[in-house]
Amino acid sequence: MTDFSATVPPSSAATTGTGPNADPLSERGSAPPMPSSPAPPASLDVHIAEKRFVSADGTDVLAIADLAFTAAAGSFTALIGPSGCGKTTALRIILGLDSDFSGHIRRADPEGRIAAVFQEPRLLPWRDVETNVRLALPPERRADDLGPLFETLGLADMTRRFPGELSLGLARRVALARAVAIRPALLLLDEPFVSLDEETAARLRALLLDVWSARPTTAVMVTHNLREAVELADRIVFLTERPARLRGVYDLPTPRAERDAFWQERTVAEVGALYPGVI
Numbered sequence: 001m002t003d004f005s006a007t008v009p010p011s012s013a014a015t016t017g018t019g020p021n022a023d024p025l026s027e028r029g030s031a032p033p034m035p036s037s038p039a040p041p042a043s044l045d046v047h048i049a050e051k052r053f054v055s056a057d058g059t060d061v062l063a064i065a066d067l068a069f070t071a072a073a074g075s076f077t078a079l080i081g082p083s084g085c086g087k088t089t090a091l092r093i094i095l096g097l098d099s100d101f102s103g104h105i106r107r108a109d110p111e112g113r114i115a116a117v118f119q120e121p122r123l124l125p126w127r128d129v130e131t132n133v134r135l136a137l138p139p140e141r142r143a144d145d146l147g148p149l150f151e152t153l154g155l156a157d158m159t160r161r162f163p164g165e166l167s168l169g170l171a172r173r174v175a176l177a178r179a180v181a182i183r184p185a186l187l188l189l190d191e192p193f194v195s196l197d198e199e200t201a202a203r204l205r206a207l208l209l210d211v212w213s214a215r216p217t218t219a220v221m222v223t224h225n226l227r228e229a230v231e232l233a234d235r236i237v238f239l240t241e242r243p244a245r246l247r248g249v250y251d252l253p254t255p256r257a258e259r260d261a262f263w264q265e266r267t268v269a270e271v272g273a274l275y276p277g278v279i
C-alpha cells in the first residue's frame, strides 16, 4: 500500500461494509457486523477527513467532513449522494487531481493505472474515434488490436468518425473505450449516464458491465441514481448532504446474473426504505 497525501493518521473509520440487512449508519458511520468469511483485500482505501475550498468571494466552503470507505479488488462501488454534496470532489481526490485535503488514499497497486470517465467525454475533436482511443495507450501498445473492444462497445462501425459527429451516448462509449483500453487497475466514473435518455443509458450500463466483466478492474462510480447503483454495484456508499460524511454502506452480494427486474425493484425499495430520500 502506498499512502498519498497523508496528513492525518490512518483512519479507524475505514469501512468494511454492512451487508444488505444492516441499518443505515449514523452520520459518522457505525461498526459493521463481523463478517462470516474473511473480506477480500481492499484495493482502495479512502479516508477524506476534511476537504475545504475557498470560493471566489473568499468564503470558506467545507465540501467533505468525514468520508471513509474501502473497495475490494475487482469490485464495483457506487458513491451516491445528493446534488452538490461533494461526490465529484471525492472522485478528483481519489484520482490524484486534488491533493489539498486531510486524510489518505491508499491503493494496493499504487503503480497500476487509473482511468476516469467524466460526464463530458473530453475527446480530442480533431481526431477520429480510433485515434482518440489509441492515443491513450502507452507507446508500446499503440498498435494493439482494438477490434474486440470496439466490438463489445458497439463502436466497430464508427472508428473513423469524429467526436463532432457523435451523439452524447456514443461519445460516452468512446470515452469508456479509451478508459478501459489502458487496462486500468482503478476505473473512476463520474455520472457516466447522466443526461442520456433511459434507453441509451440502459444500453450504456449493459456495455459498461460487458467491458468491466471482460477486463476486471476495481471501479468506483459517482451517481445520484439508486437504480443505477443497484444494477451495477457490489457496494453502495451513501453520502450525506454537504459537507459529505459517510451516511452508510450497503453491500449487494447477489451475483449479477441473478439480478433480474424483480430483484432490482425489490432491492431498490429495500435500500430506499433504509436510506430515505435517495429515490
Ligand SMILES: Nc1ncnc2c1ncn2[C@@H]1O[C@H](COP(=O)(O)OP(=O)(O)OP(=O)(O)O)[C@@H](O)[C@H]1O
Residues within 6 Å of the ligand: 053, 054, 055, 056, 061, 063, 081, 082, 083, 084, 085, 086, 087, 088, 089, 090, 224, 242
Ligand atoms: N473549486 C471550487 N471552489 C469552491 N467551491 C467548490 C469548488 N469545487 C466544488 N466546490 C463546492 O464543493 C461542493 C461539492 O461540489 P461537488 O462538485 O463535489 O459536488 P457533487 O456532489 O459532485 O455535485 P453534483 O451532484 O451536482 O455533481 C459544492 O458546494 C461546490 O460548489
